[in-house]
Amino acid sequence: MSKNLSELSLRQGIIDGLFERISRTAVETGRADPKLLQQLADDFLIGSASTYGAASFYDFMKAENQGKKAYVCNGSACLCAGTQKAVHKALSRHFDSTQIGHMTCLGRCHENAAFHIDGKNYSGSDLTDIEKIIGQSQKNRDSYSVKANVELLTQEIGDLKSFYEPLIRLIDSKNLDKALEDIKSSGLRGRGGAGFPIGLKLQICRDVAADLKFIICNADEGDPGAYSDRYLLEERSHAVLQGMMIAGILVGASWGILYIRAEYPESVDQVQKAIEELQNLDLLGADIRGSGINFGFKIIKAQGAYICGEETALINSIEGQRPEVRTRPPYPTVEGLFNKPTVVNNVETLASLHYILKNGGESYRSLGTEKSSGTKLISLDSFFNVPGIVEVEMGTPLRTVIDEMGGGFRTAVKAMQIGGPLGGIVPVDKIDELTVDFESFARNGFLLGHASIVCIPEGFEMIKYLEHLFDFAQYESCGKCFPCRLGTKRGQELLEGAIVRGQKIDKQLFVDLLDTLEQGSLCAHGGGIPLPVKNALRYFSKELEPYFIHN
């Protein structure tokens, strides 16, 4: 990251910033137009290497994307479901091979067979209607089961005016201390994976003096298998927006930025609609309700890079820099977007705030376990009899989620990867030892993460799953730190060699590689990939052993 580029990017404001303008250079052909990149570099005084380098990072702007018309989802859930060969075949009848690309996880994990044409996502039985789909202008919203054992995030929004009551009260009373106290006492921890207490984050940011601050909603839900954020963005948009405004007012931020992945076009539309509704309630803009508070929203549509889910990469992305991970400190709360204090939170975390303000911190805290309060959304893939989103009180036995809420597995499953590609691989015989909370998962050597569940069926070879994980990791590595840039590639190559060419893997080398990634990586991307691999080595040693040799 470059402090200078952050500053120069800010000079031209937030409304139509560098990143969006870079994105637009690729609208014509799918590849960023060098002439337009040069023009942007001149306009921003940042050198053409900066704009060219940034554009080349993203799936939907890089040269390889030129001329792509259809995309096949290659996320973990679709892979395990084995639906994608058929998807590719069907698309091949309408597009030539150079026009078909891939996207990693369209969030249609509940029915798989996912693909993307012309800015819209399809899945499940849509494949049979492919002729109709091409050229269709309507957005395509899917439906899935939503269940809860405690309804908090999944609660209906209902009448908007009364839904926004907590925010209106906060604005009118300006009792910020009380609200922050409630959030602190609620014990709410970040739902993006790291579990950092949001109250503390807000407090730190609030304490930094600055003329400009930001709230960022990290809606770059890139984890294959996860679509609970998509659910919130599309079905509970106002909960997300209200949470952002509450957080914004508490820290003194006047901008709320939603960074939504390009693979979720419907989410962008729904949130945009919700912002307009909020505008109509006169709850946005300058001097809201005569309070002197200013607040505006800005949606930024990402361009296809998993690493942007990492908060500092996300910040770089919004600034139009290459979305590489920044070193910490300084933390974003002190020096974030455009070098200004910034709170970055996950969709689900922000969507919980209105409940806390409405019902008080203690009420939230009374839900869940001592250290993991509240509720958690879980995404279930198509291996469940009832796939979809479930909301459970923290501490709920995993067994309850799987059997009672998910209706059990549709076919034989040997393991589940829970919490995204960096989450643990949980063998089915560990289900009864786990409850849905941060501590239970950590204690057992797994990771709750974002709590998406991707099932690995009995017939799916674990070595291939590991190769898939490493392939994903190397493809999505930002390339900044040595261990991740080189290590994920070498890991993928070792596994591929074992699968394709029967080359046995030096076990010590593999262990060294995993340790290097885990200890040496700059962020959780490289640092996290060893966890599922180590889980697999431990719980599926018999299946994997033939691929390794001990020197």
Added chain:
Amino acid sequence: MRAYINDIAYRAEQGESILSFCNRILGKKSIPTLCDAPNLEAFGSCRICSVDVALEKGAKTKTMASCHSMVTEGMYIYPNSTNIRRLRKNIIELVLTDHPLDCLTCEVNGNCELQDVAALTGVREVRYPQGAHHLDRPKDLSHPYMTSDLSKCINCYRCVRACDEVQGQFVLSMAGRGFDTRIIKGMDQSFMESDCVSCGACAQACPTSAISDVFESKAVRTDTKVRTVCTYCGVGCNLEVSKTEDQINSIRAPYDATVNEGHTCLKGRYAFKFYDHPERLRDPMIKKNGQLEKVSWEEAYDYISSKLLHYKEKFGADSIAGISSSRCTNEENYLMQKFIRAVVGTNNIDGCARVCHSPTALGMQRTFGTGAATNSIEDIQHTNCILVIGANPTAAHPVTGARIKQFFMKSDNVSIVIDPRKTELAKYANFHLALRPGTNVAVLNMMLYYIIKEGLVAEEFVRNRTEGYEDFKKNILEIDINEMERISGVDRDLVREAAIAYASAPNAMSFHGLGVTEHSQGTFTVMQIADLALITGNIGRKGVGVNPLRGQNNVQGSADMGVQPHQGAGYLDVTDPEVIKKYENFYGVSLPRAIGYKIPEMFDAALEGKLKAIWIIGEDVVQTDPNTQKVIKALQHTDLVIVQELFMTETAKYADVLLPGASFLEKSGTFTNGERRVQRVNKVLEPIGNSKADGQIIIDIMNRMGYEQADYTPEGMLQEISQIVPFFAGIRWENLGVNGLQWPVDTQGKDTQILHSDTFKRGKGKFEFHPFEESNEIKLHAKDYPYILTTNRDLEHYNCGAMTRRTGNVLINTQDALWIHPDDAAQHGIGQNDWVCLESERGKVDVRALITRDIQPGVLSTTFHFPEIMVNNITSDEACSEALCPEYKVVAVRIRKSKGKHLAKV
């Protein structure tokens, strides 16, 4: 704060990284790293610097990258645990899976940081099977200096960061992501095609040979390294010159240099090959039968001394004049003025400062009492506002320019540029006051007006430390804002906002250049800049002040040493009887009483037949002084023209005696940079051929003419100078250290970073009002010559270009070009790179057009680096009314498309 390394307690500083803590305690490089560099921010990409950390003794350790993790109270650090050693080895093994193992034939063999770290980790094999790699990346040899071989790249980003954080150019970035992430120049172009400014910061930063230069500056040879000071501008960059026997191999910038902190520009780093260019003058020559012929030194000395003695006797000492060189050392300048005053017996001594910063010296003396920068370059880190007026430092003072650019890019800082052209800095500035050339006084008076009007005057400072304010205020408030706005062409609101921003900043600095001084009101403009500092109290502390960007490397020093017709060594008035007595006692001879000729007056005297002999050292007056034809005539009218030079310059062609001097690489002495820093210049090589150190030549002639002066040594000369120049009192060759001392230096050797902290040299700072006055050039010629030409400098060339045109720089910047606005070009049917004939009252020249919106309509701009163009054929005799500095910045011209016929024969 206490922290532990290997269980031993040490004192740690708040906010210190673990890396710098460990390096401080255990010694430099005690923790290996590949991505960290002394002048770059922590980046955290290589992870080699990882250490194990526990929050209490015996607790579970966590591995952290030490470069970007801060030491905290009571932390236990294990920088070299078994786990860490294994981690480092494993990372290096991964690096080696994508790095050629051709160390023996690699340019940086023996000086490769990857090699060092690999050796340290003890990696003995690469266990990974052959996989994807980037070993087949092609080399980039497109550029005269910069090279790259990205197969050697380890993706540490040091080059990218150096280009951003040091030079601020953004030429380098990465493209792609993950394993295929790779360095790019511009839009994946070659160095030559990119916007690279060839500063070499990337090459110096690169830990391998991935980015380097044609001089292989990182290669290990049987080198000797000599630290010296650059000859190219007043910044005074320290250079580390590597040589093998009598060959210079390469130059690098030392990280411990206060002035340049490991950075320098393409002139300092790469433009050194002039030193042994075939065209270097290697022997003395005397014109015989109209031809210059090689002679012995003895013959040359005899000829010169007998002639000079003859003129002195026959026409009086005032028939002789000397022009000393700001490229020479302090010691040599001191000697030259001593020679002219004490041996010849006249005050006819002047230097190139006359045609550049004489108004600065004079103006600042009138306001403050001292004609030198009030503050230090380092103060840029301590200021909130920088006003750059009439200067283009990213081209002419690149290292300071780069620092100012870094400052300008930060949004919390106030940045103001007053310049007719959209300079690189103007593009980054908050306020760009693009005035019509020649109207500085109008704009600055407007600024002063608004500061007073807005109640932003530092009343207490003005009351306690200044005089003349009430009159000044009255005059300022009476200026006609409408008229000033019309004259300058700058919107009054913009001026007002800039004035408020400057005056409201807690600390504000100004930097100015020749766009201030080279005007008919040059001295008054300098005084106004000083007034701005006075009226806002921005004087006498860190991060404020008035800071002229001195042009030549030692232009400060030459004036300090007395290369001026009215002031002797140490700025003492040569007409003051007390002073005369002091000098006479010191030099042991009787001295002239009258002020001598300034350079333009020398030429006038020559044309009147009063000047018989002139000795010009290292100054190409024909190419660089205004009104070329007049200068040529003056030289032709002078019986004896002695030129001491490195090359056959345009001036040297008119010499009767040509003396081969030595380049900065071939002699020792001191240069004084623009912040009054006296730094040691150390001889790298013996003078080429039969050339001699310029100081020794002067001494030889002094002795020849009967004045005893010991042979030239910097020690001996400084010893002498310290006894006569008050602010050099404590300066000795031995105690200058690597980074020199900033004058005044007291007898105890204590130097001075900031002037005027408590009091001004003249007592109180003096406000003096001067109204705007239109230049005669415009008054007399604007009607017939409606365009205004302003001259300036490019990054790649230095002044007359005698040195830089004999280096690879000429392949990067091949010609003088005329900046012209597209509207003006269209009106005259001029296309890109067409010849344009510029015609003034004095003559015509042809220049190639460079159509750009960086210049305003009606204004043109060009350089004077190439003798083919000889732009000074059309510049005028107009000069600063006070200091006689020529008005290069306002030339009334008319233009037309041409065929390039009006080129000088070179």
